[in-house]
Amino acid sequence: MQGKGLLVGLGITIKHFFRKKETVQYPEEKLPMPETFRGGKLVLDEKKCIACKMCSMACPNKALDLTVEIDENKKRHMKKYIHKSGRCLYCDFCVEACPTKAISWNRDYEISCYHKDELTYDAVENNRKDDTHE
Amino acid sequence: MHYGLLMSIANMLSNGINSIVNSRIGTQIIMALIEIIAIFAVISVAVIILVYMERRVCGFIQDRLGPNRVGPFGILQTVADMIKLMTKEDIIPKKAHKILWGITPMLLFVPAALVYAVYPFGDGAIFADVNIGIFFVMAVMSQSVLMFLLGGFASENKYSFIGSMRAVAQMLSSEIPMAFSILAVVMITGSLKMSDIVSAQSNAWFVVLQPLAFIIFIISMIMETNRTPFNLVEGESEIIAGPFTEYSGMRWALFFLSEYANLLSAAILTVTLFLGGWHGPLLPGVFWFIIKVFIVIFIFMWISWTYPRTRIDQMMSLSWKILLPLALLNIVVTGIGVYIYKWMY
Numbered sequence: 001m002q003g004k005g006l007l008v009g010l011g012i013t014i015k016h017f018f019r020k021k022e023t024v025q026y027p028e029e030k031l032p033m034p035e036t037f038r039g040g041k042l043v044l045d046e047k048k049c050i051a052c053k054m055c056s057m058a059c060p061n062k063a064l065d066l067t068v069e070i071d072e073n074k075k076r077h078m079k080k081y082i083h084k085s086g087r088c089l090y091c092d093f094c095v096e097a098c099p100t101k102a103i104s105w106n107r108d109y110e111i112s113c114y115h116k117d118e119l120t121y122d123a124v125e126n127n128r129k130d131d132t133h134e
Numbered sequence: 135m136h137y138g139l140l141m142s143i144a145n146m147l148s149n150g151i152n153s154i155v156n157s158r159i160g161t162q163i164i165m166a167l168i169e170i171i172a173i174f175a176v177i178s179v180a181v182i183i184l185v186y187m188e189r190r191v192c193g194f195i196q197d198r199l200g201p202n203r204v205g206p207f208g209i210l211q212t213v214a215d216m217i218k219l220m221t222k223e224d225i226i227p228k229k230a231h232k233i234l235w236g237i238t239p240m241l242l243f244v245p246a247a248l249v250y251a252v253y254p255f256g257d258g259a260i261f262a263d264v265n266i267g268i269f270f271v272m273a274v275m276s277q278s279v280l281m282f283l284l285g286g287f288a289s290e291n292k293y294s295f296i297g298s299m300r301a302v303a304q305m306l307s308s309e310i311p312m313a314f315s316i317l318a319v320v321m322i323t324g325s326l327k328m329s330d331i332v333s334a335q336s337n338a339w340f341v342v343l344q345p346l347a348f349i350i351f352i353i354s355m356i357m358e359t360n361r362t363p364f365n366l367v368e369g370e371s372e373i374i375a376g377p378f379t380e381y382s383g384m385r386w387a388l389f390f391l392s393e394y395a396n397l398l399s400a401a402i403l404t405v406t407l408f409l410g411g412w413h414g415p416l417l418p419g420v421f422w423f424i425i426k427v428f429i430v431i432f433i434f435m436w437i438s439w440t441y442p443r444t445r446i447d448q449m450m451s452l453s454w455k456i457l458l459p460l461a462l463l464n465i466v467v468t469g470i471g472v473y474i475y476k477w478m479y
Contacts, residue, residue, distance in 0.1 A: 009440045
């Protein structure tokens with residue numbers, strides 16, 4: 001029958017009119033990133049970290065610059081964990097290489113900045129900052 | 135004697151002015167000015183609401199929210215748009231016929247606003263209840279085609295000219311089914327007067343008596359107001375913007391304004407002819423009128439955001455080969471029906 005398609009189309013549009021909307025009001029609402037999202041800054045869990053430098057060895061772009069300190073108990077721990085995110089491929093090799101799963105992405109996708117040197121940050125320092133905040 | 139809400143307000147106003155001015159002629163002049171201002175206020179407010187509504191409805195149908203940033207719920211979006219258009223540079227094309235080109239947007243607004251003189255907004259609230267009301271509406275509405283032709287011709291731009299030629303073809307072919315579908319209503323009413331057409335629907339709306347005429351009228355009205363699926367005049371994917379291509383800033387805003395004024399008058403005409411005008415229970419007539427008009431406008435928007443644009447030949451064949459025979463058939467059936475009705479009672 002001719003003209004049936006017109007009514008079907010009207011039905012579809014009115015269904016979509018009352019449906020839940022797909023868009024997100026960006027500055028107020030943000031889409032939650034999935035678990036496997038690689039991006040943002042590296043978060044170092046210093047309790048788990050054994051300072052083996054596996055992550056920087058796995059890095060194809062030499063984006064990780066680590067400084068290891070050995071204290072009086074012959075225990076190794078990170079003094080500086082510098083991540084040059086300008087060089088970073090976000091390939092996840094460092095996270096995969098870590099034997100104790102001490103590093104992870106914080107999945108914050110708003111990483112644009114005005115100056116080149118803001119791309120480089122120290123994960124250990126970030127942890128200290130979080131501690132002082134708390 | 136009429137007892138509508140708008141009518142009582144007007145009576146109060148004229149009595150108040152009369153007590154100040156103390157002369158009948160002075161009162162009439164002031165009242166006429168107030169009425170003119172009222173028409174323009176209605177059109178302006180309606181345009182602000184309609185543009186916002188259009189964008190919202192479009193957004194909702196496309197699973198988005200639409201404008202919701204400027205003001206509460208984005209109500210002031212249209213105001214922001216208007217301010218933006220007013221501050222734009224006024225660009226005049228080098229080759230255009232400057233006088234014709236400049237006068238077109240203003241001329242286009244004349245028929246769009248003139249039609250409102252004969253619309254019944256409420257019980258007795260009608261600016262000029264002339265005895266050829268609906269005929270006047272059809273005559274004035276078909277004038278806007280001249281402005282489209284003028285604007286397209288004066289722009290000296292091939293796309294504008296194609297658009298204006300399309301406008302002529304489209305409006306000519308939409309006027310005729312529209313006239314015949316209105317004729318069926320007029321046959322039942324036995325009068326061209328707008329107030330008579332409304333009062334004839336106090337028992338049964340004409341949408342019940344004339345469903346075929348109603349459908350034909352809606353389709354030809356969409357053609358008349360250049361809305362999708364029949365927005366061939368603008369046709370933004372084929373001919374940049376049709377007759378509006380060379381216009382910018384405030385001149386374009388005037389085109390926009392008259393387009394939405396036409397949409398509102400199409401909705402008012404539909405309500406007046408087929409949906410019982412201001413008739414309705416409980417509430418005063420004006421509120422019923424506004425509610426019905428907005429429902430009809432929503433239906434127009436719903437239709438226009440559902441269908442893709444037709445080709446010009448498809449539109450012409452729909453109008454001449456389908457709508458016109460159907461409208462003629464409807465007139466024949468209506469005539470037989472009216473004859474039988476008179477014979478029975």
